[in-house]
Amino acid sequence: MIYFDHAATTFPKPPSVYAEVERCIRSYCGNPGRGSHTLSRAAAEKIYECREEAASLFGLDAPENIVFTVNTTAALNMAIKGLLQQGDHVLISDMEHNSVLRPIDRLAREGRISYDIFPTHGGSGRIPTAEDICRGIGQRIRPETRAVVCAHASNICSASLPIAEIGAFCHTNGLYLVVDGAQSAGILPLDMSRMGIDVLCVPGHKGLYGIQGSGMLLLSPGTVLDTLTEGGNGVRSLDAAMPDFSPERYESGTLPTPAIAGLCEGIRFVKRVGTEAIMTHEQALFRRLRELLTNTQGVKVYAPQFVGSTLLFSVDGMPSDAVGRALDARGFCVRCGFHCSALGHRTLGTPESGAVRASFGYFNRPAEVERFYRALKEILSTAQKADR
Amino acid sequence: MRFGTCTATFESMTLATKAQHALSHAAIRSEVVKLDSSRVGHGCAWGLEFSCAQEGNVRTILGNAHIPVKKYIEGSGMP
Numbered sequence: 129m130i131y132f133d134h135a136a137t138t139f140p141k142p143p144s145v146y147a148e149v150e151r152c153i154r155s156y157c158g159n160p161g162r163g164s165h166t167l168s169r170a171a172a173e174k175i176y177e178c179r180e181e182a183a184s185l186f187g188l189d190a191p192e193n194i195v196f197t198v199n200t201t202a203a204l205n206m207a208i209k210g211l212l213q214q215g216d217h218v219l220i221s222d223m224e225h226n227s228v229l230r231p232i233d234r235l236a237r238e239g240r241i242s243y244d245i246f247p248t249h250g251g252s253g254r255i256p257t258a259e260d261i262c263r264g265i266g267q268r269i270r271p272e273t274r275a276v277v278c279a280h281a282s283n284i285c286s287a288s289l290p291i292a293e294i295g296a297f298c299h300t301n302g303l304y305l306v307v308d309g310a311q312s313a314g315i316l317p318l319d320m321s322r323m324g325i326d327v328l329c330v331p332g333h334k335g336l337y338g339i340q341g342s343g344m345l346l347l348s349p350g351t352v353l354d355t356l357t358e359g360g361n362g363v364r365s366l367d368a369a370m371p372d373f374s375p376e377r378y379e380s381g382t383l384p385t386p387a388i389a390g391l392c393e394g395i396r397f398v399k400r401v402g403t404e405a406i407m408t409h410e411q412a413l414f415r416r417l418r419e420l421l422t423n424t425q426g427v428k429v430y431a432p433q434f435v436g437s438t439l440l441f442s443v444d445g446m447p448s449d450a451v452g453r454a455l456d457a458r459g460f461c462v463r464c465g466f467h468c469s470a471l472g473h474r475t476l477g478t479p480e481s482g483a484v485r486a487s488f489g490y491f492n493r494p495a496e497v498e499r500f501y502r503a504l505k506e507i508l509s510t511a512q513k514a515d516r
Numbered sequence: 517m518r519f520g521t522c523t524a525t526f527e528s529m530t531l532a533t534k535a536q537h538a539l540s541h542a543a544i545r546s547e548v549v550k551l552d553s554s555r556v557g558h559g560c561a562w563g564l565e566f567s568c569a570q571e572g573n574v575r576t577i578l579g580n581a582h583i584p585v586k587k588y589i590e591g592s593g594m595p
Contacts, residue, residue, distance in 0.1 A: 162560075164550030173533060192528075362560050365560040366558050373527055
């Protein structure tokens with residue numbers, strides 16, 4: 129089996145991740161931050177270690193500003209609903225995942241906020257400049273605009289946004305910048321303080337190689353959100369109100385300690401290998417498949433001008449799910465359809481059945497790309513024979 | 517030289533652990549403890565026990581690291 133669905137979740141994980149998850153469950157999985165006994169303290173210590181690892185990876189000085197969530201979507205909901213207030217206006221890009229679009233659209237439909245969409249030119253065939261992107265944002269700013277919420281990297285193709293320039297632009301204009309790092313964390317350089325990111329939302333189970341059930345909300349110093357959930361957290365238990373300090377303000381209920389323990393090792397793996405090495409490796413795989421597919425009749429590659437870890441394509445005359453099923457039957461895991469990104473697919477102009485996404489991870493090898501291509505050629509040939 | 521145990525109190529276990537790591541980097545031994553609730557008023561709270569002989573160093577290190585200590589108490593914070 130060859131796995132090209134790392135944009136959904138990376139697989140396999142580094143051996144150290146599996147080992148730590150099992151060690152946690154078997155050896156020290158008390159309820160962190162609650163009791164005073166040995167297992168509770170051991171779990172809390174592991175969770176703090178993970179906060180330290182994440183803070184240093186993403187350019188944050190304060191580990192307590194790392195808030196654990198179950199995934200990126202949960203973190204984005206906390207950021208969006210905790211930051212925006214009645215009457216606010218917000219800007220999102222035309223490549224956003226539904227995890228950004230849907231919470232914002234819901235607030236808008238309830239009459240609480242309004243929003244506009246700025247262009248990234250992903251479907252234009254050229255790579256936009258940072259000036260292009262910032263001009264598009266600037267043209268849509270209103271007096272009540274409070275924030276820009278956007279993905280660092282697309283989840284359907286290799287397009288990415290110039291976050292450092294957008295961050296500088298936002299701060300010049302008094303706007304918060306909330307970044308969806310679902311596809312870039314662990315792969316692209318992502319430094320909150322250097323890039324001017326106020327809130328960063330990342331998954332644990334994708335480019336950071338943790339297991340599912342782990343995600344993070346990272347807050348820049350001084351950023352305070354309203355809470356989305358309230359409950360017990362092991363501090364000020366006699367107070368009815370939630371505390372005003374991070375991370376406990378945002379972490380109600382028992383944390384998923386085994387998932388966080390695995391994430392800690394996943395982040396250490398990424399640091400050992402280095403994000404630059406990971407990015408270079410995945411981009412080499414992308415370039416090779418792009419070269420093969422752009423020269424194949426009957427195959428269309430979307431946004432080929434960008435280089436990254438994710439390649440989107442469609443096959444003439446075949447619905448994307450039919451391509452996916454045929455690939456699955458030959459031992460290849462890809463994702464087909466619309467990838468929870470109506471905006472992105474609309475921007476790229478994919479067919480009505482969506483498209484096929486092949487996304488690469490650190491454990492993929494160049495030979496797998498060649499095998500994938502041979503399998504796809506076989507599928508094309510079979511489909512052409514059936515048409516005759 | 518003062519002997520015995522002193523305790524720095526914090527709002528959360530996260531901050532207590534952060535403080536412990538800061539002291540550990542300076543080779544000062546300490547232990548995170550859950551505080552006697554009757555001494556802190558709001559219910560669950562956390563402390564860091566260390567040798568009173570190190571109190572000056574502890575205050576300096578935690579101050580330099582901008583780790584907010586609620587108060588320093590002489591003796592164990594535990595029940």
